[in-house]
Amino acid sequence: MQQDKKYIDVILPLAVPKVYSYSVPEELRATIQFGIRVEVPLRNKLYSALVIGEKDKIDGLQKARDIRSIIDEEPIISQKQYTLWQWMSQYYMTTIGEVMNVALPTGLKLSSTTxxxxxxxxxxxxxxxxxxxxxxxxxxxxxxxxxxxxxxxxxxxxxxxxxxxxxxxxxxxxxxxxxVEKFKPKMEDYIRFTDLYRNQDTNIPKAFDLVARSEKQTRALLSYVQLSRNQDWIPKTDLYKLAQIDNSVIKALQKKSIFEVEAKEVSRISKKIVEEKSVPDLNPFQADTIKEIRSQFEAGTDNILLFGITGSGKTRIYIDLIKETIAQGKQVLYLLPEIALTTQIVDRLLTVFDGDIGVYHSKMSNNQRVELWNASLEGKHLILGARSSLFLPFKDLGLIIIDEEHDPSYKQTDPAPRYSARDTALYLAKLYNSKVILGSATPSLETFWNARQGKYGIVRLFERHGESELPDIEIVDLKQQYKKGLMRSLFSKDLKDAIDTALANNEQVLVFQNRRGYSPALQCKVCDFCAQCPNCDVSLTVHHYFEELRCHYCGYRHKLPQMCPQCGFDKLDRLGFGTEKIENEIVKVFPEAKVARLDFDTAKTKNAFERILSRFKSQDIDILVGTQMITKGLDFDNIAIVGVLNADKILYFPDYKASERAFQLFTQVAGRAGRRAKKGKVILQTFNPDHPVVRETRDHDFKAFYNRELVERKRFLYPPFYRMISITVKHKKADVASDVAHILVGRLKKQLGKRVIGPTVPGISRLRGMYQQQIIIKMEKNIKIIQQVKTHLDQNIKEILEMEGKKSTRIVCNVDP
Structure with missing residues (x-):
């Protein structure tokens, strides 16, 4: 009988709009509980599903299938995690299964085709x-x-x-x-005495007798004895360094049965070699900042914006706050926008917290992620990670630090859920009653507005640490430079002279251009042919080193043609410039300089990124060219000059946040210069020196930028005054995409009126083989209205996708784009 049965609701890591109900065989009922995984059948496949509830009956028309088995003995998620998933599903207009798919490590999402x-x-x-x-x-x-x-x-x-x-x-x-992520466990050779010498100290002199004729072997033996006072197994690299030997010496000692060698898997974090240096004392400004933060926390403020200029020592403040939280027995989540760009921060934290730090991000292996998942559940004190670390099962979370809170990398665009890690972290903090620090030298307008309105606390730190000063920023008018014939390749006279001076003084230079590749377009002089991506409506980027044309959107590649495929002309123009071309031009203009490039092509892996930074730190690189990667995480003593080759590409990007992101990028890259005793200099090249963002960057005037931008946002109904939802309609056929978009807009305008804008064809009309139409909804900041808008939108999308000929359309909703 149905009433004698027990049923459970489960979620699956699939984009399905509902939870599924299954019956539980009698022999498994006693072990069913919230948060465990069970094996369930669905459409001739098996999945590991997550139990979210139990019940005694189901809808009379519903026929529930039995679960096959129980996978876990203990829950793998907590009730607070599930509450976070539900909020994300509702707020970001996605299915709970899509949230689950992003949240859980790969090994916890098995299916029959895995x-x-x-x-x-x-x-x-x-x-x-x-x-x-x-x-x-x-x-x-x-x-x-x-x-x-x-x-x-x-x-x-x-x-x-x-x-x-x-x-x-x-x-x-x-x-x-x-x-597929190309993860390989990091293996390191370790050395110890064989049993004969390890267990009987009296035999060690005999080992020295065996190597008496070899100075290097004797040195190796002495060094091992010195290193092994506290542990048996010694890293082979440590012995190389201390004894000044190579592997042939170790092999000789193995042949004599003195040493045994074993390869061991080591953590990329806990075994990382970092400089042994003490944490500097707080300066008076930092000490006052911490006092103010404590005061606001004690007064009941949960979220505080730490508005500190570049080089003011925000990380030093974080360290003290982390220590205090850990001393209370609570956990700390330290969020960073991009894990690959945080080498120096990780190193600094390791010098303070040693092994009590875990690093979590989506590029780790499944075993690493599951290990840290369990460590977090057991109370690991400090977790440092990118967006995905929000989903960890914390035991007692006391503090969340959102470093560089303004960074657009905190917003996930694909796949769903398209969430903001910053905003989600604020909701997560509410669930745990924990405190939040939002740190930035260039706060987002929304965050600064919230602080000004009293929603967040705010603490300012406008003094650089030590003797360093904010750099001077010089604006160079490219129109005048070209008119007077002063340009040398891509470099104005001012920038070239400044680089020459820096190189003569053995100082280093950063050159910033937010476009990778050699040239953004390849064009024929005769017939105007321009190489286009077959899948996207964009030109293909020239990559000179690889002799390829590449699409930076879909990944399409084509061998670089030697002649025009349309008319056969053999001279093709490479228009514009990216970081690869800049690197080549620097080698021509500054032939004596040691040059390197830091972008996605040269730093695809964390190790490659670290190698380039290590070379730069040791001053093996004089000039470093890079994209926005060089605007984050670089804290070096010897950078004298920062050059921005073309500010206009960023200023005129078709996005309402273009001015904000330009100001943030220019300020952040400028902040890399002069971070110690000597004042640095920034040279910003532009065809529009009178642009307000350029002037505000030059004057380090965040207040003027904020007030001006706020007036424009208010006038045109943009955040922080209004909320937005961006809707993209996609289909393989342009007419179908247009038809669906117009039907959706027609329906929405009847219900929502002037809040609906569009449809329009976006700047890139076709992406990855799909034609696109864009719709924008602007809503008042009223919870009731926002919920009504989402309900109407969700209902209309469901009804339209049921129409004949429209089912293959994709409609993507991006809340808070």
Whole structure:
């Protein structure tokens, strides 16, 4: 009978608009609880689903299928996490399954088509396995790769997920998808004495007798004895460094059975070598800032904007606040906009907090992420991470630091949920009753407005740390430079002279251009042919080093043509310039300088990024060219000149936030100069020196920028005065996309009136093979109105997508774009 049955509601990591109900077999009822995963069938596939509720009955017309098995003994998420997921689903107009898909590590989202592969040394792990585990492990060792469907056939049972989970936990299997990220465990060779010398100290003199004829082997032995006072296993690299030897010496000692060597997997964070240096004392301004923050927290203010100019030492303030929170037994989440750009911050925190810090981001392997997931649940004190670290299961979160809160990288654009990590962090803090610090030298207009309105507290820090001063910013009029014939390649006379002087003084230079590649377009002089992407309505970017044309939107690549494919003319113009061309031109103009480039092409991996920064820090690079990567996280003593080659590309980007982002970028990149005793200089090249953002950047005048921009935002009904939803209609056929967009706008205008703008064709009319139409909704900052708008929008989209010929249309809603 139905009333004798027990049912559960589950969510799946799929873009489905509802939760699913399943019945629970009697033998599994006692172990069902919120937050565990269960194995469920759906449309001839099996999934690991998450239990979110129990009930005694379901709709009479509904027929519930049985769950197959229970995967977890303990919940993998907390009730607070699920509450966060629900809020994100509702606020950002997405399904709860899409939130779950982003939130959970790969290994916690298994399905029957998931592919499993073996660890390279799988045979070494066959002991201590159950019969079923052994069967599956042996099969994968032979076949190299199998699906979960195939695993069911091998063990001859349907409930295979618990077996797979056990093998994943024992690191015998891996999910194939995680290896697409090209993660390889970091292995390091460790050395120790063999048993003969390790267990009997009296035998150590005999070891020295064996190597008496070799100075290098004797030196290696002495160094090992010195290093091994506190631990047996010593990193081989430490021995190399202390004894000044190479691997041939170690091999000789292995042959004599004195040393044994073992490769061990080490953490990329806990084993990271950092400079041993004490944290500098707080200067009087920093001390006053911390007192003010404490005072506001004690007075009941939960969210505080720390408005500190570049080089004022905000990270030093964070360190004291982190220490205080940890001393209270609470956890700290330190959010950063891009994990690859935070090398120096990670190093600084490691010198203070040693092993009590975890780093979490989406590019880590599944095992690393699950390990930190569990550590967070158990109370890991300090978590440093990018957007995805918001989804960790915190035990007792006391403080969230949102560093560089203005950074657009905090906003996820694809895939859904299209959430702002900054705003989501504020909601997360409410759930845990924790405090929030939003730090920036150039706060977003929304955050500064909230602070001015009293919604957030605000603490200002307008003094640079130590003896450093804000740099002088010189504006160069490119029109005059070209008119007078003063340009040398891409460099004005002022910029070239400044770089020459810096190089003569053994100082370093940053050159900023927010466009990678060699040239943004390839054009024929005769027939005006311009190389276009076949999937997107954009020109292909020339990448000279790779001899390729590339699309920076869809990834399309084509070999660089030697002649025009349309008329056959053999001289093609490379129009404009990106970082690659700038690097080449610098080599011509400054032939004695050591030049490097920091952009997505040269720093695709965190290690490559760190290598470039390490070279720059050791002054092995004189001039560093880069995109916005060089505006964040660089804190070096020797930067004298920062050059912005073309400010206009950023100023005239078709976006209502273009002026704000230009001011932020210029100010942040300028802040890299003169961060120690000597004052730095910034040279900003532009064809429009009278542009208000250029003047405000030159004068370091955030107040003037803020007040002017606020007037424009208010006049044209933009945030922070209004809320926005951007709707993009996509289809492979332009006429279908246009038709759907006009139907949607027609319906919405009847319900919402002038709040609806569009449809219009965006600047890029076709992207990844899909034609686009854009609609904007501007809403008053009224919770009731916003909810009504979302309800109307959601209902209309559902009805339109049910229409004949419209089902293949994609309609994407981006809340707070």
């Amino acid at each position: 592919k499993l592969i073996a660890t390279p040394s799988i045979e070494d792990h066959f002991s201590n396995l159950t019969e079923k585990e052994y069967l599956l492990a042996e099969a994968i060792a032979i076949q190299q790769e199998i699906t979960i469907d195939k695993a069911q056939e091998i063990v001859e049972q349907k409930t295979v997920y618990p077996i797979i989970k056990s093998l994943l936990d024992k690191q015998i299997l891996f999910i194939k998808e995680e290896l």
